[in-house]
Amino acid sequence: MEEEILRQRLWRIRQIEALGFKPYGHRFDFTHTIPEIWQRYGDAPASELGPDVRVRICGRVHTIRRMGKAGFAHLLQGGQKLQIYVRKDSVSEREFTLYQKLLDLGDIIGVDGYLFRTKTGELTVHVSQLDFLAKTLLNMPEKWHGLEDIETRYRQRYLDLIANPDVREVFIKRSRIIASLRRQLEARGFVEVETPMMQPIYGGAAARPFVTHHNALDLDLYLRIAPELYLKRLVVGGMDRVYEINRNFRNEGISSQHNPEFTMLEFYQAYTDYRGLMDLSCELLAQTAIDATGSPVVTYQGHQLDFSRIRRLSLREAIIEYWPGSPKPTWEQLADPRWLSQHATADTPGAALVELFERVTEDKLIQPTIIYDYPVETSPLAKSKEDEPDFVERFEIYAGGMEIANAYTELNDPLEQRRRFEAQLERRARGDEEAHQMDEDYLRAMCYGLPPTAGEGIGIDRLVMLLTNSRSIRDVILFPLLRPEPEIGLAAKLRALEEELAATRP
RNA sequence: GAGCCCGUAGCUCAGCAGGUAGAGCACCGGCCUUUUAAGCCGGGUGUCCUGGGUUCGAAUCCCAGCGGGCUCACCA
Numbered sequence: 001m002e003e004e005i006l007r008q009r010l011w012r013i014r015q016i017e018a019l020g021f022k023p024y025g026h027r028f029d030f031t032h033t034i035p036e037i038w039q040r041y042g043d044a045p046a047s048e049l050g051p052d053v054r055v056r057i058c059g060r061v062h063t064i065r066r067m068g069k070a071g072f073a074h075l076l077q078g079g080q081k082l083q084i085y086v087r088k089d090s091v092s093e094r095e096f097t098l099y100q101k102l103l104d105l106g107d108i109i110g111v112d113g114y115l116f117r118t119k120t121g122e123l124t125v126h127v128s129q130l131d132f133l134a135k136t137l138l139n140m141p142e143k144w145h146g147l148e149d150i151e152t153r154y155r156q157r158y159l160d161l162i163a164n165p166d167v168r169e170v171f172i173k174r175s176r177i178i179a180s181l182r183r184q185l186e187a188r189g190f191v192e193v194e195t196p197m198m199q200p201i202y203g204g205a206a207a208r209p210f211v212t213h214h215n216a217l218d219l220d221l222y223l224r225i226a227p228e229l230y231l232k233r234l235v236v237g238g239m240d241r242v243y244e245i246n247r248n249f250r251n252e253g254i255s256s257q258h259n260p261e262f263t264m265l266e267f268y269q270a271y272t273d274y275r276g277l278m279d280l281s282c283e284l285l286a287q288t289a290i291d292a293t294g295s296p297v298v299t300y301q302g303h304q305l306d307f308s309r310i311r312r313l314s315l316r317e318a319i320i321e322y323w324p325g326s327p328k329p330t331w332e333q334l335a336d337p338r339w340l341s342q343h344a345t346a347d348t349p350g351a352a353l354v355e356l357f358e359r360v361t362e363d364k365l366i367q368p369t370i371i372y373d374y375p376v377e378t379s380p381l382a383k384s385k386e387d388e389p390d391f392v393e394r395f396e397i398y399a400g401g402m403e404i405a406n407a408y409t410e411l412n413d414p415l416e417q418r419r420r421f422e423a424q425l426e427r428r429a430r431g432d433e434e435a436h437q438m439d440e441d442y443l444r445a446m447c448y449g450l451p452p453t454a455g456e457g458i459g460i461d462r463l464v465m466l467l468t469n470s471r472s473i474r475d476v477i478l479f480p481l482l483r484p485e486p487e488i489g490l491a492a493k494l495r496a497l498e499e500e501l502a503a504t505r506p
Numbered sequence: 507g508a509g510c511c512c513g514u515a516g517c518u519c520a521g522c523a524g525g526u527a528g529a530g531c532a533c534c535g536g537c538c539u540u541u542u543a544a545g546c547c548g549g550g551u552g553u554c555c556u557g558g559g560u561u562c563g564a565a566u567c568c569c570a571g572c573g574g575g576c577u578c579a580c581c582a
Contacts, residue, residue: 002515004533004534004551005533005551008534063542063544065542065544065545067537067544067545068538070538070539070541072541072542083541085539085540087540088539105532118540118541119540119541120541120542122540122541122542124540139516139532142516142518143531144518144531145519148517149574151513154574206581250581253507253579258580346582350582354582374582434581483572486555486556486572
């Protein structure tokens with residue numbers, strides 16, 4: 001079938017050329033995009049349309065209804081469709097032959113004509129001239145079920161975008177979300193920067209990295225797991241408000257909330273602390289929700305998430321509040337290493353607390369919630385609380401049961417940082433692959449003085465999930481990582497058919 | 507990494523107590539000058555994911571592999 005289709009289409013290309021058209025055109029100067037036509041003329045009554053309202057538009061043939069000496073088609077462009085009407089006595093003979101005999105669903109054409117309304121009232125272009133712009137060689141997905149097969153949707157996202165209008169909307173919203181965040185940060189004096197993706201020492205998070213190699217320097221490099229340590233070097237250099245929106249790479253499992261490469265907004269603001277960033281986060285998230293959806297209240301998987309009223313509670317309060325059954329643990333028990341070791345497997349009291357939090361609380365945090373004050377053991381780059389040195393000034397934001405942000409007052413004491421790094425090295429020596437490495441170059445930067453600073457990372461993909469009501473991270477990443485397809489075999493097929501066709505003189 | 511589920515035409519899917527591979531759309535030929543899931547007449551175009559096995563006979567049953575999905579683990 002596929003081979004037969006290809007043969008037909010290649011044969012048609014030859015016929016298209018014989019009529020004096022180019023099967024793959026160069027340029028088409030249009031007067032309106034299809035969305036612009038709808039915006040300008042969507043409400044225009046028939047009396048305001050007619051031969052005087054001339055337009056040139058282009059798009060992909062989405063449906064086609066041919067009658068003997070006339071026909072209708074819908075062109076698709078910019079996610080919207082517009083009908084065209086082609087009559088034998090309104091176009092040249094070669095144009096009508098092209099329309100009637102050589103046009104396939106999916107071909108890209110341009111038309112010149114005037115706007116009118118059909119007897120059912122549909123806005124339509126009455127075509128007077130028809131240009132051919134690109135031939136499709138393969139069958140398009142079916143027109144009303146769309147493309148359902150998840151694997152094909154991810155592997156051939158272009159088909160997904162053509163066939164499923166909702167998908168296009170998700171990625172347009174994604175773009176709007178990122179633009180909104182940029183706009184808001186710029187308005188507050190933040191400067192966008194780009195720091196290395198390839199790093200000799202990876203840091204800023206606890207994760208396993210991807211390794212690559214630079215040949216000329218004969219140097220192993222890591223794809224970054226976070227930009228944190230570079231962004232803070234910039235704060236040392238006097239860039240008091242910096243941010244970066246870019247990819248991080250973590251060599252971990254894949255799930256509906258994890259892709260090996262994912263997009264993170266990370267920003268640093270000097271002279272504030274985590275309380276300041278809590279306030280900033282609330283403003284950013286509420287405005288981003290408004291810019292993406294028109295409202296700070298968004299529907300996510302049947303829940304109404306309100307980004308204008310973000311609750312704040314400490315990690316320990318959250319454990320107590322969400323503890324299943326009773327009696328709930330007391331504040332004293334959460335401070336008791338023996339009680340903690342009886343209720344968790346982690347090897348330190350702080351790690352046990354985090355473990356309990358993740359077990360009893362994380363997936364219950366549906367409404368946007370700030371969780372603050374984390375144990376020092378799990379936060380080697382965060383500043384300790386003045387009155388409670390076993391905890392650090394750190395918060396995370398949860399929504400829809402997912403972690404979407406992580407922030408803290410930055411540890412800016414190089415002597416304390418050295419001790420934290422060394423504690424991490426010990427964990428590493430005990431086999432914790434995700435413990436931080438010593439980064440002396442960063443330590444040196446700190447020795448020149450990092451001002452009091454707070455920094456935050458927001459997982460863009462997860463935020464987009466929340467604001468587009470997407471259940472899987474793969475639905476908000478255009479090309480999620482998949483195993484490669486074994487063999488497509490298209491090149492050989494095309495070569496054979498071209499040779500076959502060359503052997504047949506027209 | 508483990509468990510469960512799925513893989514049939516270009517697309518969406520049926521067929522699976524083992525007995526000649528099906529439907530709609532798409533596609534091919536014909537008719538049709540306001541159609542719109544256009545319509546009417548005629549045509550099935552396939553590595554039933556791959557490789558083994560059981561059987562007289564496998565899309566169907568068994569085993570292995572490949573690809574995907576979900577759950578769990580991992581993701582401080």
